[in-house]
Amino acid sequence: MEIDQQRIAEPGLVVLDVAAADEDTVHALMESSQQTWATYGITPVRRTPGEPDVRARVYVDVRRPCTAR
Template sequence: MEIDEQRITEPGLVILDVAAADEDTVHTVMEGSSRRWATSGVTPVWRTPGGPGVRSRVYADVRRPDTAR
């Protein structure tokens, strides 16, 4: 998967690609990230045909703590 350069135009912006054995684990990681930083939130989970596990992607601003707490 390619990195969307528009999403990382300045320091502190990151893209986290998450790979796990199951969807529950991916959702746990994404929810934990959103409690720590401002993120895109839980994004769709996908499977690669013939590949193991599931994947997802999260966009985060690690400069700012999440304000939704």
């Protein structure tokens, strides 16, 4: 999967490619990220047939703290 360069065109914008053993772990990371920074929210979790892990991509703006508490 290719990263859209426009999404990380400025300092402070981050793309995290996450791999974990299960969907609950990936969702916990995404929810935790949302509590700290501005994110694009919960993204789809992907599973590749024949591979034991699940994957997701998370877009984070570390310049802006999360405002919803």
